[in-house]
Structures are given as structure tokens and as C-alpha cells.
Amino acid sequence: MARIVLRGLGHSYRNAPQCETDYALKPVDLTWEDGKAYALLGPSGCGKTTMLNIISGLVTPSEGRLLFDGRDMTGASTAERNIAQVFQFPVIYTTKTVRQNLAFPLECRNWPSAKIAERVDRIARLLDLSDILGAPARRLSADQKQLVSLGRGLVRDDVSAVLLDEPLTVIDPQMKFALRRKLREINRATGITMILVTHDQSEAMSFADEVVVMKDGQVQQSGPPEHLFARPQNEFVGYFIGSPPLNILAAEPGNNRLNCPALGLSVGLPRGVGTSVLSFGVRPEHIHLVDVAGTAPGARVEAVENLGVERVFTLRAATGETIKVKSRRHKGLSAGTDIGLSVKLGDLLVFGNGRLLGDGEAYLPSEDVG
Ligand SMILES: Nc1ncnc2c1ncn2[C@@H]1O[C@H](COP(=O)(O)OP(=O)(O)O)[C@@H](O)[C@H]1O
Numbered sequence: 001m002a003r004i005v006l007r008g009l010g011h012s013y014r015n016a017p018q019c020e021t022d023y024a025l026k027p028v029d030l031t032w033e034d035g036k037a038y039a040l041l042g043p044s045g046c047g048k049t050t051m052l053n054i055i056s057g058l059v060t061p062s063e064g065r066l067l068f069d070g071r072d073m074t075g076a077s078t079a080e081r082n083i084a085q086v087f088q089f090p091v092i093y094t095t096k097t098v099r100q101n102l103a104f105p106l107e108c109r110n111w112p113s114a115k116i117a118e119r120v121d122r123i124a125r126l127l128d129l130s131d132i133l134g135a136p137a138r139r140l141s142a143d144q145k146q147l148v149s150l151g152r153g154l155v156r157d158d159v160s161a162v163l164l165d166e167p168l169t170v171i172d173p174q175m176k177f178a179l180r181r182k183l184r185e186i187n188r189a190t191g192i193t194m195i196l197v198t199h200d201q202s203e204a205m206s207f208a209d210e211v212v213v214m215k216d217g218q219v220q221q222s223g224p225p226e227h228l229f230a231r232p233q234n235e236f237v238g239y240f241i242g243s244p245p246l247n248i249l250a251a252e253p254g255n256n257r258l259n260c261p262a263l264g265l266s267v268g269l270p271r272g273v274g275t276s277v278l279s280f281g282v283r284p285e286h287i288h289l290v291d292v293a294g295t296a297p298g299a300r301v302e303a304v305e306n307l308g309v310e311r312v313f314t315l316r317a318a319t320g321e322t323i324k325v326k327s328r329r330h331k332g333l334s335a336g337t338d339i340g341l342s343v344k345l346g347d348l349l350v351f352g353n354g355r356l357l358g359d360g361e362a363y364l365p366s367e368d369v370g
């Protein structure tokens with residue numbers, strides 16, 4: 001097991017990259033701590049597989065260095081790195097049984113057969129494969145094949161990390177949830193670093209200790225799920241994390257303050273913003289619906305989506321802006337109704353040119369309500 005560090009690591013599939021857009025992975029500094037469960041999250045084509053393949057050694061980066069526990073592994077062979085990788089589609093031996101498939105990575109490392117049997121049984125129990133250990137792999141369903149593939153990645157207890165590249169894509173949705181939980185259990189029980197690549201934010205948020213968000217070959221932000229939710233570094237992260245995504249609302253400077261007409265709020269004008277385009281961000285979970293008779297500005301309910309426990313209300317503000325609100329209350333509220341809105345100033349995020357303002361030495365919106 002190892003602490004994996006990317007230092008100025010970048011990759012272009014072109015021979016002579018000319019500009020930023022030529023990079024599938026723009027140079028980045030990033031640390032994967034030993035033993036944690038990570039999700040690498042981003043839309044298709046943003047460079048997730050490229051990053052994973054550089055860590056496992058399938059791709060040699062065009063610049064930068066890769067360190068395992070301080071040792072330079074940039075040029076090391078895949079075998080030296082001792083990484084287990086699980087791919088989107090099952091990689092198994094169809095001529096072998098399930099047991100033989102699971103045992104193979106251990107046989108290659110000359111484990112004694114009693115130890116192999118014990119380990120294979122344990123992994124089979126974890127993945128619910130115990131009943132089919134004797135079955136030929138070619139007879140399995142697509143789900144089961146991927147479970148065997150996962151098992152082959154997890155069976156070794158001596159790997160530096162397990163890299164999982166969208167392994168749940170071919171798995172039945174019902175089973176995805178259970179499998180994700182099992183992966184978490186395995187991570188906790190074994191302390192093996194796991195990096196799960198996904199384009200599904202709910203998968204990332206529920207699996208990982210830390211989520212690394214990528215877009216266009218660039219790491220946008222990394223941190224614990226709660227932090228990405230509360231303090232998205234830019235509008236993209238705000239949009240990509242959370243469902244429905246962060247509401248982005250117009251911000252109008254005036255009288256040395258920054259006003260949010262849709263919510264009837266104003267905050268002190270952040271300093272040093274010059275000519276930046278300013279906007280507010282607010283989570284659908286942080287907008288509270290109140291009686292219109294109150295002081296709050298109004299909005300009209302346009303649609304209600306019932307998610308079971310929660311509802312998502314689509315509202316039209318007086319400014320014409322669309323606002324999404326997520327709430328467990330207001331079961332009787334239907335389309336066409338006028339309703340008031342209330343937001344705590346502390347839940348308002350301010351963006352300048354799409355970037356969160358005031359992170360670090362916090363820019364806190366001042367108390368007074370406009
Ligand atoms: N072998 C390759 N040769 C050339 N371009 C590639 C290759 N693999 C990926 N790319 C390009 O690099 C970018 C990142 O791809 P990839 O890492 O596969 O993204 P993701 O896994 O996030 O979908 C994409 O624009 C893709 O077309």
C-alpha cells in the first residue's frame with residue numbers, strides 16, 4: 001500500500017502539444033493518501049481514464065512525475081507498481097471456472113494453495129459468488145462476470161491501490177447500490193486505497209472519503225463530499241455536485257452592496273472584484289418556502305416532482321429566473337401557487353467570473369438583509 005503523489009503530472013496524446021486543449025490531462029499536483037476511498041468524478045472525455053492509466057502504468061505521462069511513498073515510479077513497469085485495475089467491461093478467463101479466475105492473480109504470485117483457497121472464499125463471500133465458484137465463467141451473466149472481474153482486482157491483499165474505472169456501468173441498478181457498499185466495506189476492512197472512477201455524482205458522493213472533480217482535463221476541486229457540496233470552488237463543481245444542481249442567480253452591484261433581486265437579499269460588495277461578472281449560488285436544499293403573506297419575495301410554483309421522501313419544486317421568481325427548491329415539507333403545494341422564499345445569508349455563495357469568492361480568508365456576506 002502506498003501514498004500516491006502526482007507532481008506536475010500531465011499528458012497529451014499528441015507528439016508536440018501546442019496549447020492547453022492538446023492535453024487530455026493538464027499538469028496537476030495531487031496526492032492520494034494511503035487507505036482512503038476516492039472517487040474521480042467528471043463528464044465523459046474529461047481525462048479520468050487517462051489519469052488512472054498513468055497511475056497503473058498503462059500510459060506514460062508526457063510530463064511530470066509519479067511517486068509511490070516518495071519513490072519515483074514514472075517509468076516503472078506495471079508489475080513493479082503492484083496496482084490492481086478493474087475496467088468498465090469484465091476482464092475474465094472464459095475457459096476457467098469462477099474459482100480459477102479468482103485464484104489466478106494469487107497463483108501468479110506463488111501463494112500457497114491453502115492461503116489461496118481461504119482468500120478466494122473470503123472474496124467470494126463478499127461478492128456473493130460463493131454459490132457459483134465451480135461454474136465456468138463463460139456461463140455467467142454480464143453482472144456476474146463483472147463481479148468476478150472485481151473479485152480478481154480485490155483478491156490480492158498486497159497491492160498499492162485498487163483502481164476501478166467505471167466498473168459498475170454494466171451492473172444492474174438494483175445491485176449497484178449494494179456493490180458500492182461492499183467496495184466501501186472492503187476498503188475499510190483491508191485499508192487498501194481505492195480510486196473509483198465515475199461520471200455519476202451520487203455514486204461518487206456516497207462512496208468516497210474524498211472526491212476529485214475533473215473537467216476538460218483539469219482537476220477542478222478535491223475534498224470530502226460535504227465540502228464540495230458546501231463550498232464548490234467554481235460554478236461547474238456547484239453544478240456537477242448535487243441534485244438538482246446549485247441555483248445560479250443574478251447578482252447586481254449597487255450602493256456598495258451586491259443584491260440578489262430574485263431572493264430579495266443583499267450582501268456587502270466583495271472587495272477587489274473589479275470588472276468580474278458576479279453571480280450568486282444557492283443550494284436547492286437551502287431555500288425555504290414560506291407563506292407569501294410574510295416579508296420574503298415571492299415566486300410561483302411551476303412544477304412539483306415527487307421523489308418519495310423529498311420533493312423538488314421548480315419556481316419562477318419575480319425576476320423571471322428559474323429556482324429549484326428541494327424540501328421534505330409542503331406536500332400540499334401544487335403548480336400555480338405563489339409562495340415566499342427565505343435563505344440564510346450564510347448559505348449564499350458569491351462567484352466572480354464563475355469562481356467562488358472568499359474561500360480561505362472567508363468572505364462572509366454581512367448580516368443585514370436588503
Ligand atoms: N489513446 C488515445 N489516443 C488519443 N486520444 C485519446 C486516447 N485516449 C483518450 N483520448 C482522448 O483524451 C481525452 C480524455 O479521455 P479519457 O481519459 O478516456 O476520458 P474519460 O475517461 O474521462 O472519459 C478525450 O478527449 C479522449 O478522446
Ligand SMILES: [Mg+2]
Pocket residue numbers: 048049050165
Ligand atoms: Mg473513461
